[in-house]
Amino acid sequence: MVDVSQHNQVPEHTVLDRDSVEELLAEYDIRRTDLPKIQRRDAALPEDAEVGDVIKIVRDSRTTDEAIVYRLVVE
Numbered sequence: 001m002v003d004v005s006q007h008n009q010v011p012e013h014t015v016l017d018r019d020s021v022e023e024l025l026a027e028y029d030i031r032r033t034d035l036p037k038i039q040r041r042d043a044a045l046p047e048d049a050e051v052g053d054v055i056k057i058v059r060d061s062r063t064t065d066e067a068i069v070y071r072l073v074v075e
Helices: 018-028
Strands: 012-015 037-039 054-061 065-074
Touching (some): 018 054
Antiparallel strands (some): 012 054, 054 065
């Protein structure tokens, strides 16, 4: 079976630690549930991602070199 998360077209996905999540939420003055969602069964998620975790996704961008987005893991 192919490990999709290791494919060169899949952007880097990282589980944020609790402190980083709190800083992110405070910076944007939002709640965790205000974040866009990503399903737990998404093949690109790290193996250790659990429901409720916040994922940092770093994508290549033609205009800004890299674009960073955040997603909340849901069932």
